[in-house]
Amino acid sequence: MNGPAVARAVLAKDLLLDFRTRDRLGHMAVFALLVVALLSIVLPASRIERLAWSPALLWVVLLFTSLLGLARSFQSETEGGALGLAALGTLLSAMSVAVRFREFLLPVLLFPLVLPVLVLASRITGEALAGREVPGLWWAAFALYDWVFALIGYFVFDYVLED
Amino acid sequence: MSAVALENVSKHYGPVRALDSVSLELERGILVWLAGANGAGKSTLLRVLGSLTRPSRGRVTLFGVDLFAAGGAALRGRVGFLGQDASLYGELSIAENLRFCARLRGVDEADLHRTALELDLGPALEQRVHTLSQGYRRRAGLARALLGAPDLLLLDEPWNGLDTATAERLTRLLERMRDAGTTVLVAAHAASGPLPGFDRTLRLEGGRIRGDGIAA
Numbered sequence: 528m529n530g531p532a533v534a535r536a537v538l539a540k541d542l543l544l545d546f547r548t549r550d551r552l553g554h555m556a557v558f559a560l561l562v563v564a565l566l567s568i569v570l571p572a573s574r575i576e577r578l579a580w581s582p583a584l585l586w587v588v589l590l591f592t593s594l595l596g597l598a599r600s601f602q603s604e605t606e607g608g609a610l611g612l613a614a615l616g617t618l619l620s621a622m623s624v625a626v627r628f629r630e631f632l633l634p635v636l637l638f639p640l641v642l643p644v645l646v647l648a649s650r651i652t653g654e655a656l657a658g659r660e661v662p663g664l665w666w667a668a669f670a671l672y673d674w675v676f677a678l679i680g681y682f683v684f685d686y687v688l689e690d
Numbered sequence: 691m692s693a694v695a696l697e698n699v700s701k702h703y704g705p706v707r708a709l710d711s712v713s714l715e716l717e718r719g720i721l722v723w724l725a726g727a728n729g730a731g732k733s734t735l736l737r738v739l740g741s742l743t744r745p746s747r748g749r750v751t752l753f754g755v756d757l758f759a760a761g762g763a764a765l766r767g768r769v770g771f772l773g774q775d776a777s778l779y780g781e782l783s784i785a786e787n788l789r790f791c792a793r794l795r796g797v798d799e800a801d802l803h804r805t806a807l808e809l810d811l812g813p814a815l816e817q818r819v820h821t822l823s824q825g826y827r828r829r830a831g832l833a834r835a836l837l838g839a840p841d842l843l844l845l846d847e848p849w850n851g852l853d854t855a856t857a858e859r860l861t862r863l864l865e866r867m868r869d870a871g872t873t874v875l876v877a878a879h880a881a882s883g884p885l886p887g888f889d890r891t892l893r894l895e896g897g898r899i900r901g902d903g904i905a906a
Contacts, residue, residue, distance in 0.1 A: 536793040540779070540786075547781035547818075686744075 551596065559592045582652035586645050594634060644672050691754045693718045693842060693873040694739065699748030701734050701897075708734040709745070710897035716875070718841075721868040721887065724877040725901075726894035732877035733774060735894065736844045739875065740771040752842060767795055770840035772848055776831025780820035784811055784830045787819060788837065797838040805833045808863055810856065824851040832860065836867075843867065843874045861887060 694716040701709040737743045750757040828851040893901030
């Protein structure tokens, strides 16, 4: 079976699994909503300041919400989320799945590595919200980050899955 | 050319030697019982042959191809593996699990249903795995391993959780696969003497082969 056909089979299986475990997605959505609700209370009242904070907070909420699912995702092999987080998150959750303290290890490994994508995503979102054009170099850096970790994952996955 | 050849294969987990300089050859179309107490190295040997774990030392060859060298990955489609747990998605039905594996292996629906029928999975085929009894889960795991008539079949304690009738049915099935040319390696610690119908018995102890008996 060729690569694209395998990818299609895995995608179909993952979507079905995600649908069957949709209660977990519900928990993640409730968590995200709670954080957003809390932030809307504690953030400064001025619209300008809120707009300045929003992109960074949006992506931090996304990161923490995705962490809720990532630690378990590899146990049932369901990956999801934005591509930048998914490529790295899938690799790291596979690495940490056999470790006793995986709930602790995964964020410790993930946070430093995901920092560039977090900064870039916040900047791009900020520019987009302000109605300004996003520099092409930022998109290129984003794409490069995704490709690097997707490629690393592709080449080291067999080793990661072995004992 | 032998189906399986191991040359001085060792596997260490830190200070623990799960396999210690194991060398053996298995021909095609043979039913082999891998015997030994708990911790003897049976499961590790099967995991090495199933390319689920890389040996610390030594060379593993399946059908003349080095399993852990370039090109070895292509052998995985010729190997059926059942570990100590059934490795199925609990939220999917048996049919959905088997259909997914069949797609990965390029096996058609007819073969899938034939395999399910041979293990009497019919009544439970559409039920989700996490709702099933241990016996049905075991049978579903066996069906997954048998899909596509693999050339090498590796089974770790396959009779665990099976009722007597299904266990006997499985033994007959393994004999038929052996007769059709499949090399079948079964790890089981229970019996004291050679299992009936098996051609060869390998006894593992402390990660080494301490006995190698060929049935008369």
